[in-house]
Amino acid sequence: MLSESSAAVVTATLPAVQAHGTEITGRFYQRLFAAHPELLNIFNRGNQASGAQKAALAGAVVAYAAHLTGGATVPWGPILDRIAHKHASLGITPDQYTIVGRHLLAAVGEVLGEAVTPEVAAAWDEVYWLLACELIAREARLYAGAGLAEGEPVWREWRVTGQTEEAVDVVSFTLEPVDGGDVPGFTPGQYTSVAVDLDHGRGQQIRQYSLSGRPGADHWRITVKRVRGHAGVPDGVVSTFLHEHVSIGATLRLSPPFGEVSAVTGDGPLLLVSAGIGLTPAMAALEHLAVTAPERPVVLVHADRAGAAHAFRAELPRLHAALPNLRTTLWYERVEPGDEVDPVAVSPGRVDPKMIPLSPDSHVHLCGPLPFMNTVRGGLLRRGVPVERIAYEVFGPGMLRDDRG
Ligand SMILES: Cc1cc2nc3c(=O)[nH]c(=O)nc-3n(C[C@H](O)[C@H](O)[C@H](O)COP(=O)(O)OP(=O)(O)OC[C@H]3O[C@@H](n4cnc5c(N)ncnc54)[C@H](O)[C@@H]3O)c2cc1C
Ligand code: HEM
Structure with missing residues (x-):
């Protein structure tokens, strides 16, 4: 005091x-x-x-x-x-x-x-x-x-063992510890910090990436959206570096998993709402539940610019087969022929919070750009979802403003 x-x-x-x-x-x-x-x-x-x-x-x-x-x-x-x-x-x-x-x-x-x-x-x-x-x-x-002794550095070397183009400008890396030791478990929603040594002596930079794979697997997965410059704003430093300079065999320094936001809170109905690259924590949640609680009722609402920008689209049929009570609704700003992915329909435009399928006791996890999360959170609060049931992750500094807007 x-x-x-x-x-x-x-x-x-x-x-x-x-x-x-x-x-x-x-x-x-x-x-x-x-x-x-x-x-x-x-x-x-x-x-x-x-x-x-x-x-x-x-x-x-x-x-x-x-x-x-x-x-x-x-x-x-x-x-x-x-x-x-x-x-x-x-x-x-x-x-x-x-x-x-x-x-x-x-x-x-x-x-x-x-x-x-x-x-x-x-x-x-x-x-x-x-x-x-x-x-x-x-x-x-x-x-x-995290099992660190006092003063022990957080950094550990990991090797890239796989690389997958998930969508336009989105790549996943699978990673395994170089020392061959244990792969730490994590809660879906947690992230790792990635430290990279930039080229031309520009020093080190660190960014956070949500763990997008299944906790308990023998590797980690992160999924990185390339941030492109526009109108005088430069390209994103680390995402561009990862896209251009990192491939299978490379090593990266990663921190243990941290992050206070769980994407799988409770054991009742779960509502995951994401936009763009904000899908990564939801992917960890779905992969986790497919193994640990396949009967759990889950609604996934995902917004993207277009089918070509939507990472993990191809995973949806497998996840629906593994999670019989999963219901997915997709919203693309531009819907094109062939965008439907069985068994999921696609709506044109932006997510309308009034249309989100809701159970009275749903726990909600939101992840996406701030304006998107403000709109969805405001809409869900107005529909009576208690504020403490809505968790959210911001992919940058800061938190949401606490209004009901
Ligand atoms: C908890 C958490 C989880 C995350 N999970 C993921 C994930 O799963 N996948 C993912 O792709 N990303 C994720 N992110 C975001 C990620 O950490 C990075 O922020 C992202 O990759 C961009 O980093 P960058 O180095 O490429 O861009 P930066 O170089 O950091 O630039 C980012 C933005 O800063 C602004 N900027 C930079 N320089 C200037 C300038 N000179 N003038 C004005 N504006 C400027 C621009 O708007 C630019 O777009 C997460 C972030 C957090 C905090
Ligand atoms: C009382 C002291 C401090 C306060 C109040 C504070 C506050 C904050 C806040 C609010 C954030 C943004 C968190 C988020 O929303 O993501 C942050 C991030 C950060 N802080 Fe601190 N901090 C403190 C001390 C320190 C110290 C001692 C260091 C070490 C030199 C440090 C280094 C950082 C870094 C590197 C980030 C991430 C910044 C970025 O990558 O943009 N902070 N801190």
Whole structure:
């Protein structure tokens, strides 16, 4: 808990910090990378360039300060879990919190100037360390749960043993540990971080990919959509690298499985709603249930631009044969002759949440672009699905806004 004196100072200075949040974290990253250029290999340079990560960090610190001073009612557990799982998948260590804290607080001082008296600095230092300690504790539990000894790196070498073109610009890689050891189990919905050494000495970059194969198999599978540049925005760095430079025989560094979102919660009816490459966690769920609970009632609603863009289309007949209570509805923005896949019909256009087949006690898992998930989640909430039954995964920094829109 924040001390009483610090709470009063934080409450008084929160509006100023909030107003300058993005500027503060922008300055923070400049300082951080100038002093510790090696951290450029851990942070996502795409998110840096687009500003997404700046907003995520600023948002988290300010929201936590508001939470500590009673100014917000956001449930913090899920937010901390999301950050801790992401951090664990990147191998973030407690000593890095000291570095980040030092530069973050110095950036507050630089941006707010004389307003940052020693009392103000001490109060914000307290906020930072309360948050940091919560995260460090959660991350320590995650590392231990993944079987890592204290300080043991998260990275392990995996060899690409298979490569499948799943759709236009979508490729799956199957991977096996180079050391021949165990393939860790995972919950459908979990992801691995993939670290690649870019060519031309551009250093390392790390991205997360959902495990799209069956938990318990003797290999892992990830499925990567190539992110193409448009209108002055460059091609995605890691997805392009994986598509262009990685093939059977190559090795990649992967983290253990992390991720707080399960795609198979409960044992009653399950509704999986996905769009585009957001299908990957649902695939792990379907492969898993086909073996562990084939009778479970499952509805899969998947949206895509067109049949040619829809990864795993060819798997649907096999999954329907293995899961007799699976019902699939597909929505393609462009339906072309031959797009029907027995026993599944395809509707034209975008998913209409009112048309989603729903059981009263369904657990829901959503994954796709944010606007898609906002629309579907809003529609399901309006149809009476309790908010706690809707889990979702965002393939980037951040979470959904918590409205019923
Ligand atoms: C939990 C989780 C699971 C995921 N699972 C999958 C999965 O199963 N399959 C999958 O394909 N992906 C998945 N992703 C997404 C994946 O991690 C990557 O984000 C994705 O592959 C893009 O990475 P990239 O390096 O190719 O693109 P980046 O280089 O990171 O670029 C991404 C975007 O950043 C923006 N950007 C980059 N540079 C600039 C710039 N200079 N100016 C403005 N904007 C810029 C652009 O919009 C660009 O499209 C997942 C993400 C998360 C968090
Ligand atoms: C109290 C301190 C910290 C807070 C509040 C914080 C907050 C966050 C948040 C909100 C995200 C985005 C999570 C998501 O939605 O995906 C994130 C991601 C990340 N954090 Fe932290 N973080 C902290 C400390 C650190 C430290 C010490 C490091 C290590 C240097 C670090 C490195 C990263 C990286 C590399 C990412 C992923 C960024 C990306 O790839 O875009 N963070 N953090």
